[in-house]
Amino acid sequence: MHQQGAQAYQQTTKIVESARERESALLMKAAAGLQRVKDEWAIGTDQELRAALTYNRKIWTIFMAAxxxxxxxxxxEVRQNVANLGMFIMNQTREILLDLNPQPQQLDVLVRLNRQIAAGLRGS
Known part of the structure; x- marks a missing residue:
């Protein structure tokens, strides 16, 4: 009986860890996309900026719903913090999208938050 409990715990741990790893990877992918747009700002397009912001918004919409x-x-408390961060990210995204002359540094906070949350999910 004890071994069954240990196996169930291990399986649950793997599921939770893999979900956290997947969430971390999604956040890192979104951060990388935003960073690439920022790094290539002078040659990038409005369409690339919108695509990166839209992807990031979708990821955060899923996290907030979860x-x-x-x-x-x-x-x-954790749920509330994630929801608050999500709302902040939605507001930042909206401001950038509505800005007639967006600046590359406006992406910094989004990249930084994604990377920090991803690191937290990985436990680093």
Missing amino acids: VTKDDSPLPT
């Missing part, structure tokens, strides 16, 4: 579900296993 943490606000009633069955989320996360503690209330």
Whole structure:
């Protein structure tokens, strides 16, 4: 019986770890896309900026939906923090999209937040 419990725990741990790794990878992908747009600002297009921002917004929309579900296993404080970060990111994204003359440094906060959350998910 004890071995079954240990196996169940290991399987659950693998599922949770793989979900966290997947979320971390998605955030890193979004950060990389935003960073690439920033690095290539002078030669980039408005379409590339919109695509990177849209991808990032989709990722955060999914995260926000997941943490606000009633069955989320996360503690209330963590859920609230992720939701607040998500709202901040949505607002920043909207401001950049509505800006008639966006600047590359406006992407810094989005890149930094994605990288920090991804590192936290990886436990580093």
